[in-house]
Amino acid sequence: MENLAFGLTMLLVGMGGTLLTLFLVAALIRGLTSAFPPAEDNEPQE
Amino acid sequence: MLQSLLDGLGALTAGLHFLATNGGPNLVMLAVAMVMFYLAIAKGVEPLLLLPIAFGCFLVNLPLSEVMQTEGVLKTMYDIGIGNELFPLLIFVGIGSMTDFKPLLAEPKLLLFGAAGQLGIFATLLLALLVLPFVPGVDPANIKQTAVSIAAIGACDGPTVIYVSNMFAGLGKIDTAMVGALAVAAYSYMALVPIIQPPIMRLMTTRKEREVKMPSVEGKVSQTALIAFPIIVTLITGLIAPKGLPLMGMIMLGNFMKVTNAVPRLTKASENEIASVSTLMLGLAIGGTMEGGQFLKLQTLLVFSLGFVAITIDTVGGLLLGKIWYWLSGGKVNPLIGAAGISAYPMAARLVQNEGQHWNKHNFLLMHAMGANTGGQVGSVMAAAIMLAVLGGLGLLTP
Numbered sequence: 348m349e350n351l352a353f354g355l356t357m358l359l360v361g362m363g364g365t366l367l368t369l370f371l372v373a374a375l376i377r378g379l380t381s382a383f384p385p386a387e388d389n390e391p392q393e
Numbered sequence: 394m395l396q397s398l399l400d401g402l403g404a405l406t407a408g409l410h411f412l413a414t415n416g417g418p419n420l421v422m423l424a425v426a427m428v429m430f431y432l433a434i435a436k437g438v439e440p441l442l443l444l445p446i447a448f449g450c451f452l453v454n455l456p457l458s459e460v461m462q463t464e465g466v467l468k469t470m471y472d473i474g475i476g477n478e479l480f481p482l483l484i485f486v487g488i489g490s491m492t493d494f495k496p497l498l499a500e501p502k503l504l505l506f507g508a509a510g511q512l513g514i515f516a517t518l519l520l521a522l523l524v525l526p527f528v529p530g531v532d533p534a535n536i537k538q539t540a541v542s543i544a545a546i547g548a549c550d551g552p553t554v555i556y557v558s559n560m561f562a563g564l565g566k567i568d569t570a571m572v573g574a575l576a577v578a579a580y581s582y583m584a585l586v587p588i589i590q591p592p593i594m595r596l597m598t599t600r601k602e603r604e605v606k607m608p609s610v611e612g613k614v615s616q617t618a619l620i621a622f623p624i625i626v627t628l629i630t631g632l633i634a635p636k637g638l639p640l641m642g643m644i645m646l647g648n649f650m651k652v653t654n655a656v657p658r659l660t661k662a663s664e665n666e667i668a669s670v671s672t673l674m675l676g677l678a679i680g681g682t683m684e685g686g687q688f689l690k691l692q693t694l695l696v697f698s699l700g701f702v703a704i705t706i707d708t709v710g711g712l713l714l715g716k717i718w719y720w721l722s723g724g725k726v727n728p729l730i731g732a733a734g735i736s737a738y739p740m741a742a743r744l745v746q747n748e749g750q751h752w753n754k755h756n757f758l759l760m761h762a763m764g765a766n767t768g769g770q771v772g773s774v775m776a777a778a779i780m781l782a783v784l785g786g787l788g789l790l791t792p
Contacts, residue, residue, distance in 0.1 A: 350526065353537055354519035357783060362508075362515045364779040368633055369508040369772055375625050376501035376618070383617040 408456035418685025449680020467681030481552035487668025489647025496764035507768025510734030511776035512710025513547030513703035538566035547703030573682030637778015742766035
């Protein structure tokens with residue numbers, strides 16, 4: 348029972364945490380690319 | 394004089410005597426090493442890693458071998474680079490400097506596929522926790538740590554698996570030999586992704602879904618965004634999951650050096666010399682843990698079985714999100730790109746491209762898949778970091 352509780356905790360917190368964190372990162376990147384579009388930079392592409 | 398000659402000859406034949414009397418497990422592992430040589434050389438299965446692992450396995454299983462004894466050559470490599478997790482981290486610097494995150498930055502939402510592609514880690518963890526209590530030889534006190542180590546194969550990322558499992562080996566929670574089994578399983582399944590994924594892709598999607606043509610991605614990203622990306626990801630990892638900061642920090646360091654173009658020598662060295670030397674020593678040392686008497690256990694079989702389950706569920710997770718996206722977008726997103734949300738880069742992306750083009754020859758999914766695939770690289774490390782953070786919070790990272 349203790350193992351099952353641990354597994355479910357990891358599934359919910361781990362998977363949920365991964366999804367939420369990457370959603371946050373994706374949102375920040377979206378903001379970043381909107382704030383600094385390639386045309387406005389005039390810098391050579393990598 | 395005669396006795397001296399006999400003793401001398403006896404010393405020369407001691408290895409053969411050992412093999413004849415107690416060498417069964419070693420003989421099996423020597424055969425395993427030969428199979429790995431064949432796969433690496435003739436079939437090209439992850440040769441960079443598999444060949445040194447096989448050679449380490451070959452060396453340690455020769456009769457009376459001392460390479461993994463105190464001050465033995467492989468033991469020294471293990472102590473300087475695996476025992477303290479240095480080699481996996483140095484390889485991560487190389488991976489970061491080789492990875493192009495532009496497709497992901499051009500379409501940041503693809504990062505969510507990188508999260509869905511980690512479902513295998515957590516689902517396999519749950520499965521392992523249910524199975525392990527019934528496996529003989531598993532210490533009941535260390536079931537959670539053993540399960541986490543096996544589940545890490547779902548990261549589909551060798552260095553992450555070695556980093557996580559070795560952390561538990563260092564704490565005395567799992568056998569050192571298990572790190573070798575986990576590493577071999579992880580790299581084997583990464584190499585088998587082209588065989589494992591296509592049937593799952595076809596099983597989980599309809600022909601209509603597979604034929605969806607997606608608009609091309611320009612992939613243009615400003616230099617500012619490219620430079621800010623590794624800093625933002627490292628910052629967020631540090632704030633949310635500091636236990637995983639070494640993993641994410643090193644991969645982002647490699648990428649930061651690449652995109653800034655400020656230190657081309659270091660970038661080149663990371664991609665080539667540092668990654669190569671670390672890979673060689675890591676492979677040899679991991680192979681050194683595969684000593685027959687330690688390796689041939691029921692646990693090893695379990696590692697390979699659950700590892701397969703993990704990679705399968707990863708693919709299912711990515712495809713499920715792909716299908717949800719397909720429905721939400723009114724059929725504009727090809728759900729196949731979800732299968733690329735794992736860390737096997739760029740193999741998974743190429744598979745998606747091939748599969749998409751197989752069903753619709755005008756379909757070019759590569760850039761979308763590359764975005765999801767690099768998202769899978771970030772996702773696997775983030776999932777491991779979050780897992781370690783939660784384990785730390787639960788007090789499972791203490792001796």
